[in-house]
Amino acid sequence: MTLKLPLLWLLAAVVYAFLYVPLAVVVLFSFNDSALNAGWVGFTTRWYELLLADADMLSAAANSLLVATVASIAATILGTMAGLAIHRYRPRLLPALVLTPVAMPEILLGVSLLLFFRQVLDLTLGLASIVIAHITFSIGFVAIVVRARLQGMDEAIFEAARDLGATPWRSFRHVTLPLILPAIVAGALMAFTLSIDDFVITFFTAGVGVTTLPLQIYSMIKVAVTPEVNAVSTLLMALTLTLIAVAARIAPESIRARG
Amino acid sequence: MLLELRNVTRRFGALAAVQAVSLDIEAGEFFTLLGPSGCGKTTLLRMIAGFDAPDQGDILLEGANLAGTPPERRPVHTVFQSYALFPHMSVADNVGFPLLMSRRTREEIVPLVREALAKVHLADKAADYPHELSGGQKQRVALARALVNRPRLLLLDEPLGALDAKLREEMRSELIRLQRDVGITFVFVTHAQTEALALSHRIAVMNAGRVEQVDTPERIYEQPVNRFVAEFIGTCNLIDATVAAATAAHLGLDLGTLGEVVAPAAPGIAVGERGTLALRPEQIRLSARGHAERLRNQFEATVRESLYLGDVTHYSVALANGRTLQALAANSGSARAQLFSTGDAVTVAWRHDAGHFLR
Numbered sequence: 001m002t003l004k005l006p007l008l009w010l011l012a013a014v015v016y017a018f019l020y021v022p023l024a025v026v027v028l029f030s031f032n033d034s035a036l037n038a039g040w041v042g043f044t045t046r047w048y049e050l051l052l053a054d055a056d057m058l059s060a061a062a063n064s065l066l067v068a069t070v071a072s073i074a075a076t077i078l079g080t081m082a083g084l085a086i087h088r089y090r091p092r093l094l095p096a097l098v099l100t101p102v103a104m105p106e107i108l109l110g111v112s113l114l115l116f117f118r119q120v121l122d123l124t125l126g127l128a129s130i131v132i133a134h135i136t137f138s139i140g141f142v143a144i145v146v147r148a149r150l151q152g153m154d155e156a157i158f159e160a161a162r163d164l165g166a167t168p169w170r171s172f173r174h175v176t177l178p179l180i181l182p183a184i185v186a187g188a189l190m191a192f193t194l195s196i197d198d199f200v201i202t203f204f205t206a207g208v209g210v211t212t213l214p215l216q217i218y219s220m221i222k223v224a225v226t227p228e229v230n231a232v233s234t235l236l237m238a239l240t241l242t243l244i245a246v247a248a249r250i251a252p253e254s255i256r257a258r259g
Numbered sequence: 260m261l262l263e264l265r266n267v268t269r270r271f272g273a274l275a276a277v278q279a280v281s282l283d284i285e286a287g288e289f290f291t292l293l294g295p296s297g298c299g300k301t302t303l304l305r306m307i308a309g310f311d312a313p314d315q316g317d318i319l320l321e322g323a324n325l326a327g328t329p330p331e332r333r334p335v336h337t338v339f340q341s342y343a344l345f346p347h348m349s350v351a352d353n354v355g356f357p358l359l360m361s362r363r364t365r366e367e368i369v370p371l372v373r374e375a376l377a378k379v380h381l382a383d384k385a386a387d388y389p390h391e392l393s394g395g396q397k398q399r400v401a402l403a404r405a406l407v408n409r410p411r412l413l414l415l416d417e418p419l420g421a422l423d424a425k426l427r428e429e430m431r432s433e434l435i436r437l438q439r440d441v442g443i444t445f446v447f448v449t450h451a452q453t454e455a456l457a458l459s460h461r462i463a464v465m466n467a468g469r470v471e472q473v474d475t476p477e478r479i480y481e482q483p484v485n486r487f488v489a490e491f492i493g494t495c496n497l498i499d500a501t502v503a504a505a506t507a508a509h510l511g512l513d514l515g516t517l518g519e520v521v522a523p524a525a526p527g528i529a530v531g532e533r534g535t536l537a538l539r540p541e542q543i544r545l546s547a548r549g550h551a552e553r554l555r556n557q558f559e560a561t562v563r564e565s566l567y568l569g570d571v572t573h574y575s576v577a578l579a580n581g582r583t584l585q586a587l588a589a590n591s592g593s594a595r596a597q598l599f600s601t602g603d604a605v606t607v608a609w610r611h612d613a614g615h616f617l618r
Contacts, residue, residue, distance in 0.1 A: 154341050154343060156339040156340075156341050156343035157343045157344075157345060157346075159308075159310055159330070159337075159339070159343065160337070160339060160343035160344075160345075161345070161356075162309075162310075162329070162330040162331050163308055163309075163310075163330050163331070163335075163336055163337045164331075164336060164356055164357040164360060164404065164405070165331045165357050165360035165361050165408075166331055166356075166360045167329075167331055170360060171331075174356070174359075174360075175345055178347045179345075179346070179347055
């Protein structure tokens, strides 16, 4: 059952090509001096210039950033609290409640949130409903990361803090918080990334008149995949990759700080 | 009295982890809770520290009941088995933590930390982080941190358990020196009887949630109150016996088919009582048959097994009735010629004042 090495390399190349060639094409054509996504004509940045002059696009980007910032901050606070509570008190129901949205199909979450906002709360859909929806599905991710960090730590450390004279609050501030900070930051970046490129749930909870970047891209490609779409996708990709890289750099810290 | 435990009981479901334990620990004492794992010693320690509360009974520190006092308000510090150093703080910040928590100023903290680190020979490690230290060094930091703001009581939860044998011996002497030096009362939890014997002023031997005996190391070893204590501390030969004679000086014990032996008198023992003769391996003398010095208690035996351990040799010998005894012979120069091997016919004997009758 041993594969020959060259065959293995070929297989790996195909897999990676399958993953990354489409992304590379998008980036490449965002710099192509042609309105058609056909052949390479020449280098240009005019699609980016067009993008920056597009008022709809800019407002969608502003909405996305606002939603992602607010939603990730709120989800981080709530998710951290949930992670701490799950770890410390080992409740039976809380993990299921917090973690279920993570595993739930997005379309289901989107539809149920829409129904909830409209039928139960009678809320006018808009930025607020998007933010609430994003918080809902991000909390679980933050909670998972924070709890995983806590599970890797010696419980005696927290007892030692109390034993040596720290009140519960000071023990949290001086010991628990610094130790779980890498997980909190990683969770926050994850929540931000999930929010900024979420399409399905946003689609159901946005209502009319409010648009985010993914929704704007979707409405544009209904007509045609223009180089402008390539350009905005490239920017979104760059932002996401940067955040993932930052999160990945923070993660090894958790190993170092373990002592 | 510094610490008083009065009828302390703690249950976990149906299991009584600690049952009606009463102990008095005096100021300046090095007191050890010794017992096998699951005997309740760690539960007891956690209740003194404030991480757990008794279901019944009281814990008093200097006469004040500790019930309801959270761990941070008890002048009691703990050295954890895992050391529990804060991984994100330097050694100096770890040691300074209790001072910071008691709201001392930076000017007060710096010299106190320096002094505490000097006491455990780690003055040059102040800027290091816990992950850069060896096990023994972490142990010292944990000690310095727990002692720096002079608690009334220091609790040590199997602190030597994670160290290798050589280091453990070093830390033993270090602990004795440190305790004498700082004059703080130590309550030490361990399952290692040699540690307990070497370190303690007094030992409480625990079993299944109860205290079996509280005494000095010498009395615990030489006059155990029951079979459990005798067997748990060191090795012990336990021989069923019936009291055949009791005088002020001696007991005559009937060992069944082996005949009668003489053992030291014990108060309140009456003729006819059944019990156990506890005999330490080092109290038993082995000699080549026919060359034995005359001792009161003497039997013919055959060597079954010998374990040469360097300083001593451990023998397992079988008596005429098939019963085996453990014996220990020091390998000092003159005894060198008296090494026995399996199958050798020997005489086992012990003095009339050796051994201890247990009810």
